[in-house]
Amino acid sequence: MYVREAHPTDEWQMKSNVKDDVCYAQPKNLKQRLDIANDFISRFKYPLPFGVDDMGNSAENAYSAWPERLYVIDEHGRIAYRGGMGPFNYNPKELRGWLAARYGEVQHVQHDAPKPDDLKHDDAKPQNPKPLDPKHDDPKAAASGPAKSS
Amino acid sequence: MRVNNAYTLFRLRGFLCDYGAEKNPLRIFWKWTIGVALALFIIAFIGLSLMAGSPKDAYGMVRYALPHMHRGKLKVGDDAPDARLVALNGSDRFHIRERTGAKPLVLVFGSFT
Numbered sequence: 001m002y003v004r005e006a007h008p009t010d011e012w013q014m015k016s017n018v019k020d021d022v023c024y025a026q027p028k029n030l031k032q033r034l035d036i037a038n039d040f041i042s043r044f045k046y047p048l049p050f051g052v053d054d055m056g057n058s059a060e061n062a063y064s065a066w067p068e069r070l071y072v073i074d075e076h077g078r079i080a081y082r083g084g085m086g087p088f089n090y091n092p093k094e095l096r097g098w099l100a101a102r103y104g105e106v107q108h109v110q111h112d113a114p115k116p117d118d119l120k121h122d123d124a125k126p127q128n129p130k131p132l133d134p135k136h137d138d139p140k141a142a143a144s145g146p147a148k149s150s
Numbered sequence: 151m152r153v154n155n156a157y158t159l160f161r162l163r164g165f166l167c168d169y170g171a172e173k174n175p176l177r178i179f180w181k182w183t184i185g186v187a188l189a190l191f192i193i194a195f196i197g198l199s200l201m202a203g204s205p206k207d208a209y210g211m212v213r214y215a216l217p218h219m220h221r222g223k224l225k226v227g228d229d230a231p232d233a234r235l236v237a238l239n240g241s242d243r244f245h246i247r248e249r250t251g252a253k254p255l256v257l258v259f260g261s262f263t
Contacts (some may be wrong), residue, residue: 001235001246004218007263012210015203017263024263034240040262041238048258051235051244059233059246064222065259067215073230073255077247080254082226085219097257103254 002025002037002052003060006067070095 007014008026017023027033030052037052053059060066068090070083081098083091198208224231232247249255 001257001259003259005261005263012207012214012261014207022263029241030236032232034236034238035263038238049249051237051246052238054234054236059235060259062231062233063224063257063259065257066218066219067222068258068260069152070259071224071257072255073246075251075254077230077250078174079224079226079230082224085221086260097184099256132199 001034001059001065002040003052003065003067004057005036005052027055070097 005011005024006025007017009017009023010025013023024036025032027036033052033055037050040046041050051059057066063069063071064085068086070081070090070092072081072095073078074080080102081095083089083095195205195208198211199205202208212224212243229246230250231244233242236243246255246257
């Protein structure tokens with residue numbers, strides 16, 4: 001999920017951004033935001049499904065996601081894992097361990113970059129979450145129980 | 151330049167003498183309060199500069215980062231909020247909650263810079 005830039009040239013630019021040639025001003029409209037996101041995708045060949053937050057920053061605000069953050073939403077539509085606030089508490093390793101404890105070792109699956117046709121769900125409505133099994137909140141309990149991902 | 155330095159020393163000496171002779175407890179209180187606050191501010195700024203890398207980065211952190219960093223109120227077990235996202239082609243939209251259900255969904259928030 002692409003959210004507002006953390007170190008744009010017109011705000012708090014870091015030396016590392018200049019060194020890595022990642023220099024963008026803070027986008028003022030959605031097109032600029034999409035241009036940066038697409039540049040990111042093409043430079044890193046990012047293979048996972050990708051979404052861009054709107055200019056009202058609704059996803060960022062809903063998830064307190066800036067500058068970077070990790071979440072897991074479980075099968076019931078509830079927050080199952082909430083990572084710390086980046087950059088200091090952004091910890092993919094911890095998430096990997098959490099996922100392994102709950103769902104078994106992570107298997108690497110080759111994804112293709114998302115195609116526009118795959119993302120045409122504008123008319124679909126959000127699903128209603130099923131009731132949460134309290135056991136699912138506890139990674140230790142989940143690890144000891146039959147909690148395998150489908 | 152030499153005259154200026156002498157004048158500064160003279161003023162400093164005068165300040166210290168005045169300070170030593172200060173009898174008004176309210177003025178002493180405010181002098182100490184402002185002095186301590188100033189010292190703490192300088193120490194905090196130096197600490198932040200060391201942590202962030204430079205005084206410029208410390209300013210950037212305070213000016214641009216801290217106002218936007220929120221711990222948030224979401225907790226494990228809460229319903230995942232929905233948000234409408236834009237696809238990379240710019241014309242399609244989708245909701246986060248459309249992607250939840252059959253499998254757990256990992257959300258990775260971030261930006262390029």
